[in-house]
Amino acid sequence: MLVSAGGFSQTPDVKASAEPAVGPDKVLIVYLSRTNNTKAVAGMIQQALGGTLVALELEKPYPANYQATVQQVARENEQGYLPPLRTRIANIAQYEVVFVGFPTWGMQLPPPVKSFLKQHDLSGKTIVPFNTNAGYGVGSSFETVKALAPNSTILEGFTTRGGVERDGVLFVMEVTKETQARAAILAWLKRINLLRKK
Numbered sequence: 001m002l003v004s005a006g007g008f009s010q011t012p013d014v015k016a017s018a019e020p021a022v023g024p025d026k027v028l029i030v031y032l033s034r035t036n037n038t039k040a041v042a043g044m045i046q047q048a049l050g051g052t053l054v055a056l057e058l059e060k061p062y063p064a065n066y067q068a069t070v071q072q073v074a075r076e077n078e079q080g081y082l083p084p085l086r087t088r089i090a091n092i093a094q095y096e097v098v099f100v101g102f103p104t105w106g107m108q109l110p111p112p113v114k115s116f117l118k119q120h121d122l123s124g125k126t127i128v129p130f131n132t133n134a135g136y137g138v139g140s141s142f143e144t145v146k147a148l149a150p151n152s153t154i155l156e157g158f159t160t161r162g163g164v165e166r167d168g169v170l171f172v173m174e175v176t177k178e179t180q181a182r183a184a185i186l187a188w189l190k191r192i193n194l195l196r197k198k
Contacts, residue, residue: 021194022097024050028089031101032056032112034069037132037162038101040173044185045099045130048195052095056112059084066165073105082115092120097194098152100145101130103162107139114148123151128192132162158188 029051033039039055046053060083062069076083092098102113129145131138142157160181163169173181189195 021049026094026096027051027099028054028092028095028097029099029101030054030056030087030089030116031099031130032103032110033101033132034062034103035163035165035170037171037173038103038130040171040178041130041132041158041160041181041185042099042101044182045101045189048186048189051097051099054087054089056116057086058112059086070106073111076111077106077108081111082118083111085112085115085119087116089120092122095125097126097128098122099128099130101132102141104131104133104136104139104141107136107141109141109144109148114144117145117148122149126153126155128155128194129157131157131159133159134164134166135161155192155194156188158185160184 027049029042029046031038031042031054033042033055042053045051062072075081100113100116102110127145127149129142131141133139138157138159142154145157146154161172163172186195
C-alpha cells in the first residue's frame with residue numbers, strides 16, 4: 001500500500017519486524033530536491049534510521065527559473081537524455097539499503113535520478129523510493145525506479161505533498177506539515193520493517 005499523494009496513511013500502530021534492522025553504516029539516503037521539501041523528508045529518514053545523506057547535484061545545475069527548468073526537463077525526457085552528475089558515490093558497495101528521494105517532475109522520475117540509477121550498480125541492494133509532489137502523485141516515477149534497478153529489491157515507496165513551485169509555494173515541510181510528515185514516515189518505516197525497535 002502506498003501512502004496517498006495528498007495526505008498520509010492512517011495505518012494503525014504497526015509493529016516493527018522481529019528481524020534486526022540494517023545498521024546505519026549500511027544505509028544510504030540519496031535525494032534530489034529543488035525547493036528543499038524532499039531534502040526535509042530525507043533528513044527525517046536519516047533521523048529515524050541513521051545513514052549517509054547525499055544530495056544529487058548536477059555538473060550543470062538547472063536554471064533558477066521554474067518555467068525554464070520545466071522546459072529543459074521536458075526536452076530531456078523526450079530525448080532520453082541523462083544529465084551528468086557532479087555527485088559521485090565511490091563507496092556505494094558498502095551500502096545495503098539505498099533510499100532514493102525525488103520530486104515528481106512532469107509525472108515522471110526526474111532525469112538526474114535516472115542518471116544516478118544508471119550510473120551505479122545497485123544489484124542485490126534494497127532500494128526504497130520516496131517522493132514529494134505538488135498534489136498529483138508519483139506518476140510513473142516509482143515504476144521507473146523498478147525498471148532501472150531490475151536486480152534490486154524495491155520496497156514500498158513513500159509519497160507526500162510538498163510545495164507547488166509553479167504557484168510560488170516553495171518549502172512547506174514545517175510546523176504542522178512537518179509533524180504530520182514525520183509521523184507518516186515513522187509509520188511507513190515500521191511497515192517496511194526498517195525502523196529499529198525501541
